[in-house]
Each structure stands twice: as structure tokens, then as C-alpha cells.
Amino acid sequence: MKEDLYLSLQPDTLPSFRHLIGSSEPLSTAGALTPLRSEANSSSDFINGYRMGEELEAEKHVNYILSVEKKKDDFESVVMEHIRINGAYWGLTTLDLLGKIGVVDSEEVVSWILKCQHESGGFGGNIGHDPHVLYTLSAIQILALFDKINVLDIDKVSNYIVGLQNEDGSFSGDMWGEVDTRFSYIAICSLALLHCLDKINVEKAVKYIVSCKNLDGGFGCTPGAESHAGQIFCCVAALAITGSLHQIDKDLLGWWLCERQVKSGGLNGRPEKLPDVCYSWWVLSSLTMIDRVHWIDKEKLVKYILDCQDKEKGGISDRPDDAVDVFHTYFGVAGLSLLEYPGLKAIDPAYALPVDVVNRIFFGR
Amino acid sequence: MHGRPRKPPTPEEEKAYDAKAAKLRSLQTQFLHFHHNQIYTKEALEVCAKLVESNPEYITAWNYRKLAVEHIVSSHSESDLESDPDCIKSIFKEELRVTERALAKNYKSYGAWYHRKWVLRKGHSSIDRELQLLQVFLKQDTRNFHAWNYRRFVAALKNRSDEEELQFTTDMINDNFSNYSAWHNRSVLLSHLLEKKVDGYFPKEKVLTEENDLVHQALFTDPDDQSGWFYHHWLLDQIVKIKTPLLVYTWPPHGSNLEVWVDGCLDVEGVNSSTITIESSMHDTNKDLVWKPLSTNNSGRAQAWVTHLSFLEEKLHFSQANPIKVTMGHSEGIKAVSDMISWGDKKFHSYEARPMESSQINFSNPLKNSDDNDLMAYKWNAETVANEISLFRELLSETDCKIGKLTLARLLTALDAMILYNKTSDSNEVVHFEEVLELYSDLMKVDPPHSQFYKDEYSLVLLQQLTSTPESLLRHCYHYRDSSPSSINSYICLRLCNLSLSRIGSIEQLLWIQMLDLSHNHLHSVEGLEAMQLLSCLNLSNNKIGSFSALEPLKLLKSLKALNISYNEFGAHSVDTRRYSCSSPLNHTVGADWNFGDWNPIDGIDFTNCWEAFSIFKDLKLTQLEIIGNVIAEENFKLFLVKVMPSLKWLDGVELQ
């Protein structure tokens, strides 16, 4: 029965699957009966995990994302209207990781993005909305995907972000002054992608992030605030981009993060909380950046993410059998990419963009 | 979208959704019209209120409300305010009402919480209700981190003392032990109180004992609930931590040896405080530094010398590097490895066979404590840790709890460290390596998802055990002699092969090593090896190293000549977990001018994809490299390596012309 599952694999959606099997043990072994966990001392063999009958419904996810992009009038789209630019980033990055960004009309996307720009230089979540760094980063990331950062007036955008740094090194999200380490990450990530990091006081920015470090090794949104996997991603990535990972107690934080994996294989964002696919990204990318990602069971997590797929209509949800959305579809696919799931492009854990996009920006000639 | 079931909506539900969507769409359109035309009428504000109440994350609407408030307040003239002093207050009161309704819809809305803070900061509203309101939200969800953050904001605004807030966490914890948010806030408040030595929070020992009692209740009530364990771990840290000014991630660490080496050269003598000057802003320069030779044979000559610096605590800066500059008056010529190293077993001869040379092996003793005050504290610390140990042994006899086991292993390790640090020459030390190793082996079995975490810990303890006595270390020392007749080379090699090591530790005991064989282990990182400054030959073959950036520490080994990284996982991974730990433009640790220089492209090699290899190998002066058995090691890549490292004489056993 399990053998049938191999045959159902579509070689064009998962091109390197065969290669992976071919390069390791032969197919003929009783793989389907191999226990999911490999022994602690043997090499962690991913193939066993994939042989349990789950596979990524890549094609369906592509269709799902394209259908969401087109919809404009159902309730979900209306509720998401104010963050449409974030939605576009999640959807387009997922398409790129799945190798399908080519189906999108980049001209159309770029011209829409530019319409979201405010005269201050920042971007709104949609046309006519107020600017905020949350949306500015998405705009820059989307343009990066299409290699179109050059359409921006770099000075104008970077000046908007630079102007939001406060005296203590922290960043406000917009002119109204809310402070959060999420905004520190966004500012640092955006400016780095624009090659403008030297325009802010990096030392102070790092100092502020370090002041949000907790006694469990994690980070909160402001000094004294509780650690939370999403916030930890922001702080670890900001420290990574500024070459400041030595500020992190990697073993302490790594232990806290690896304990986010619960019995089902999924990851939660704080102790004693339910698992959720979006934490596959926040926790995994943090663990990857501090080189402790081997402390969790990758196979079980792969299985958990795959279990959250809508196998009929495409898309991934927070937990098995919940309603899917673009946000969790992105985090599920990005998580699988960090787990080296075959057939997916690699994603960069700090800039949250495909590695080839990041390499083009920083190493391109 | 969280927690919404995946099922197609019924026709009725669909109808309801459509109606809701139409209503929301119309609110959005109206709102944007008002916003873009700066219309702040009562009607407009009502539309906006309806919008944020049904979609509290609509940031632009909150911004509009702030603009409206500012507009309305500034439109009131002085005389208006005199005749009706409450009108400003009522404007802000309305804002508080709107945020309350929005929070009732979604108590996790960043926009709504922030709007409330913005209103309170204006100072026209009473803050008396805020704590009550918080009670409501925290009752709804005791872990709501927005509410906890808001509580800290209100406490600061109301000037509530840390003690009052600590009492609040006690109440929350007594209500339900499983409240990580409360334990977290407690750790923040308590560390303030301890730091400031507030009345009742001094001496530290008394407070920590009480806290231990509190957290034990939680741990024993439900050992599988994580909430209390992280707090307990922090408390334990307060007890066992030696008050070291330098933290773990600095090098050299506190109390370690400052090591001076002469590049690849033979014994030197006459190292003392007059031949070597040390400039640093933080050590006590008045003291004469005493230099001791490493690898000594009592001749007063050695390749490495060590001295202990006493750091002045007040001059140390915690979160930044504390540079020390060492200047040497005289150094000898450089001696390079001249023959190819063969890692075959035949070349190694058991060290015991040549006892007369055993004096060459230096066994550096750990720093000993001599301060009387520290010894007093040590006594209390050791007693506390011993009590904890018996307590957790008791817990584990009743229940098989993984964090309990991990905690016991950590306690035993901490006790061993204390014993070693404080031991007097006549004390009979009791060390628990075997028991700790057993605990970690057991944990690998009972908690397979985290087996690699325990395995890393296991490896560290194994290396501690192995380096803990000269005898145990000697068992792994071999004599290397090469066959070349012209050669007079003879090395002592430490061979730590086939030990299932997944992580390297106890480097401080191995600073004198020149030749190290770590082959046939499970290493994926070589972090820490950079301290072994005498290392000239290193065998890392048959490990699990997956990226060249993981080799970055080797760039600091100036004497490294022969490196074997064959049969690893270079090129086999799409994700590089060391990508941000090595210097590159990605993390801005090198300048924007960093590039591949004038290297002419080699066919089949895309420089953008092998920048890690370039960045590592261009700084290594290897004469010998084995890289066979890796995915990346094809001919093109080898050509690239030869080009990057002109010093290379042998590649995969083949002599280059």
C-alpha cells in the first residue's frame, strides 16, 4: 500500500526527490516500515519521514495562492485589505520558493507596489493607506524578488526609515511612535537590502535589542516583555544582519527554542501553548541562525506541516483541519524550505527571501 | 487566521459572510474618504469607530483617530476650555471607550493597545481604572502578552513599586502554577530588586531560598508543565554562577590563560613580564605578571607560555570586546610542516610506549579559588546545590520527567565545577561524570525529538571527563612519526576519534595540542578550536560538517598547515546554519568593498555560490588538504581551491607541481 505512494509523486513538482533517494539507500529497502525516528546515533535520514505517505501539494498551493490574489470581494480579502502588501509578500515568496514566480506579471505587481508609496517615502498596506515600516519592508522584499529594487528612490525610502530611529536606538513603526523590536528588525532588514545600513546608528540599535533580552535567553518587544518566538526571530535576525550574534547565549536560547516542539511535532511560540505552523518559521529560522536547528526533530516537524495542508484545494493552515490562509501557507512552505524539503528553493533565515535573491543583492557583481 | 475550522461554509454562513463583507467594504470606503479629505465630524468619527471595532488591526483608522483628536483639541479656544474644562477629558474618554470595544473584539490587537497607551500618555485621563480593566483581560487569558506589557506600562505610569508588582505575580502564580508569563515577569522584577538590594531582598541567599521553595511547589505539582522549569533554571544560574566578569562567549574567558605562542617555532625561554608587555585598560598592571611555560620539561623552555591576568571589575565593559594588546620583544624563526601528514593508524604509536616523554604533556590545572568571601558563598552554594540534587533524585524516583532529569544532570555538573574550582589539595573530590553521562544517554532515549540536544551536552561532559585527569588524557595521546627518512618530525597527537562527539568542549585543557585527530565523529561545527593556537595538523574527516562557513574558526589558527575535511557534508545542504556566524557582507562584518577580487571565473564555478569557500580558504595557509568524499569536491572546485590557496602542496594526497 505504501509503495503506491511513491508512484503518486509527481516528478515535475518535486524534481530532486528521486535524486535524494538515489543518492542514499536503495528504494527497495522496507522503507515504509522504518520507524519515523532514526536512532540517535545514526544519521538523521529524512527520507524515512517522507516515506510515511505525506507529500507537499506544491501544485495545489500555487493554485491556491493565485486564486487568493485574484479574489477581492470575499470577507477574508476585505478583512485583509489593509495589509494587502504583506499578503502579496507572503504569496509571492511562496511562489518563488515553489519555483513558480514566473507565472506572475511582475510589471503589474511593481506598478501596484509603487502606488502604495506615500509621499514620506514609506509604504502603506494598500493604496491610500498610511505608511508604516511593516508595509515598507514587504514592498522592498517584493521588489527584491523581481530584482526591481532599482525602481525605488533609495534615498527617499531609506530616509523614511532612518527618521524613525529614536534616541535610545529603538525604532518607531511610524510617526505615531509605537516602539517594538519588530520595527528594529524591519528597519535593519530594509536598510540592509537597500545597502543603506550605515545611515542609522547600528551600535545603538543593537544595544536596544540587547536590552530586550530576557533571562530565558529570548527577546521581547520592549525591555522586560516576555519572550515570544516571533519576537525572537526579529531580534536574532536583526543581530545576525548586524554581525552581532555573539550577543546571544546560543545554548540557553537554543534550549528554550527547541523545547517549543510539542508531541505532535509542531512548534509553539511560547511555553505551554498550542503548536502552529507559523512558528515553524519563527522558531526554525532563529534556531538556524544560532546553529542549533539540529536540536529539534526535523522529520516530525515536516510531517506536522504537511498534515496542515488542505490536500484538496491547496493552502496550509495553523493546525490540522483548520481553515487555510496565505500567511500560514507561506510560513509552512518557508519552514519546509529551512528543513531542506526536496524541490523547494532555499530561503535565507534572516532576510526571509530566497537565498538566490539575497545572494544576488549582496554578492552580485 | 487562527483556530478557524476548515469546512466549507453553509449557504447561510456564506450569505452572512457576504453581508459582513459588504458592510465592512462600505465602512472602509467611507472611512478612506474622510481620512483623505481630513473630515473629522462626529459622523466621520462614528464610521471610523465602527471600522476599528469590527477590524481592530486597521492601523490607518487608529492613525486617523489620533489626527482627529489632535485636530479637535487644537480647535478648542482658551475660552472654550475655561467654560467647559471637562470637554477635553470627554474627548479622550471616548477614545478609551473605542479601544475597549475594539479590544473586546480582539484582545491581541497591537493597534488598539497602542492607541490606549497614546491616549493615557496625553495625561487627560484617569489611570485608576486601568488595573481593573487588566484584571478582566488577564482573567480572559492569563498569558495575554499584550495585557502583561500593558500592565508594565501602567505600573510605570502609576509609579507602582517592584514589590507590589512582584506580589501580583505571586497571586497569579498561586492561582495557577502554569503561567509562564507570571514567572517571566517575576524574574524581571526580582532581578531588579536583587540588583538594587532593596530592603527585604538582601542577602541574596535568603531570597533565592524562598524562591526555590515557591518554584518547587510548581514543579512537584506538575513536573511536565514547562512554566516553572525555566524560572528554576534561572534561579539555579544565580546560585551556581561564579561571579565572572567575562561571559561564556568571550575569548579568552575569565580565569583562563592568556596564551602567547610563537608561530610554529620550537621552545623559547625567558618569557617574563619584562620581555612581554601587555597593554589593556582593564587588568591590574601594577601586579607583576608571572609567566608559566606550557608543555614544559622543567627546562624553563616551552612553545607556549601562560599567565593569569587579574581583571579590575570596574573597568570591564560587559557587552563589548575588551581588547588586550600583547607585544613580544623577540621571536624565533618560523618552522613549517615540511612533509605530508598521513592520518593512517600505522603512523601513530601509543603514547604509553614512550614514558620518558610524558613530561612534554602539560596538564593545566583549573584556576583555584582562594578568596575567603568566595569560599563562604561557595559553602552556601554547594549546600544548596546538594539539597537540590537530593530533592530532584526524590522527584525522579516518583516520576519519569525529562526536564527533571536534565535539571539533575545540570545540577551534578554544576556541583562538579564548584568542587573543582574550590577544591583544596586534601579534599576527596567526588565527581559525577558517569552519572551525568548516563542521564544524558537516558534522555536521548526518552525524548527522541531532542536527542541531538542531549547528545551535544553528552559530548561536552565526555570531553570534560576525558580531560579531567592527566591519566585519562594520556590514553588518547599518540606519538606520530612519519616515515620520510629526511624528516625529523615527531609530534604528539591527541586522537579523539570514534567517540560519537557532536560538539567540542574543554578546549582550555588542550591549548598545547599541535596535532589533533577528531575524525569519525558527528561534528557539524568546530567552534572553540580557534583557541588551540599551536594546532598545525587537524583531521576532521568523517564528520557532519555541512558548510565552509563552519570552518571560519580555523582562519584564526595561524599555524595550521594540514587539514583533512574529507568525507563530510560539504555541498550537501541547501541551508547553511553558519551563514551568519562568519564574516561576510550579509552580516556587515566586512566592508562593502568585499568582493572576489580579480579572480578570473573558472568554468563551472559560480562565485556567488561559493563565496564561503573563498572567504575561508583565502585566509588559510595550508600546505595540505584532503577534501575527497564531499558532494562539492569535483574537479572544478579543486581547481578553484588551488587557485585560492597558492601555498597548497598536496591536495587529496596528490602532490601539486
Ligand SMILES: [Zn+2]
Ligand atoms: Zn499562526
